[in-house]
Amino acid sequence: MKIKILMTSVMIALSARLAFAENTDRPKLPYYDWGACPFECCAYRQWVSTRGLNAHVSRSEGSPVTFRVKKDLTVRGLTGVVITRKYGVTRIVKPVQVGIAPDGRYPEISLQPGEAVYTLYYQGEGADLFWYRGKAYSAEIAVPDDAPPDSRIARVLSRPGYEWWVLIQDRDGNAGWTRETGAFAHIDACE
Numbered sequence: 001m002k003i004k005i006l007m008t009s010v011m012i013a014l015s016a017r018l019a020f021a022e023n024t025d026r027p028k029l030p031y032y033d034w035g036a037c038p039f040e041c042c043a044y045r046q047w048v049s050t051r052g053l054n055a056h057v058s059r060s061e062g063s064p065v066t067f068r069v070k071k072d073l074t075v076r077g078l079t080g081v082v083i084t085r086k087y088g089v090t091r092i093v094k095p096v097q098v099g100i101a102p103d104g105r106y107p108e109i110s111l112q113p114g115e116a117v118y119t120l121y122y123q124g125e126g127a128d129l130f131w132y133r134g135k136a137y138s139a140e141i142a143v144p145d146d147a148p149p150d151s152r153i154a155r156v157l158s159r160p161g162y163e164w165w166v167l168i169q170d171r172d173g174n175a176g177w178t179r180e181t182g183a184f185a186h187i188d189a190c191e
Helices: 001-025
Strands: 031-034 046-047 053-056 065-069 074-086 088-092 097-098 109-111 114-124 127-132 135-139 152-156 161-169 177-179
Touching: 001 031, 046 127, 074 114, 088 127, 114 135
Parallel strands: none
Antiparallel strands: 031 074, 046 074, 053 065, 053 177, 074 161, 088 114, 088 152, 097 109, 114 127, 127 135, 161 177
16 A cells, blocks of 8 residues: 555656646746847837837837827837747757857757757747747757758747837837837848
């Protein structure tokens, strides 16, 4: 009887540990990436509106409007946040080494067939911000669906759901949030 109780206790402890390990492998949602500018050459600087829009008190279109941006108005993009509400899943098919660690070591991580990474958002030029074993990484790991099958190192099972909110400021010093980032020219420093 004591052995059965002991075995049951061990099984419960192992199950709890595996559940905890599995949960830490996945990012907690929503995931906030403060200061992110989610494409190559994206820059917080002077932007020009291409149409009218509202700037809000908080990151909600239901919050009060702080000021109205008219077409052709110059504003300053101060900062932003990418908020991932649903992560994507990518399954590794072939071994791959990605990333450069802050100390310059390459690769930062080695991914093996069968492992999964959780995509947080697309960063541009083929790179994603993704979650792997409790940490966020930036790298290009997915090959386009139209690439030959033997060149694919990963299989994209789903893409993430995210939004990008930016804090803008007008000439009078009024500041407010918007996610209507497509309504501005000159966000791309490479143009």
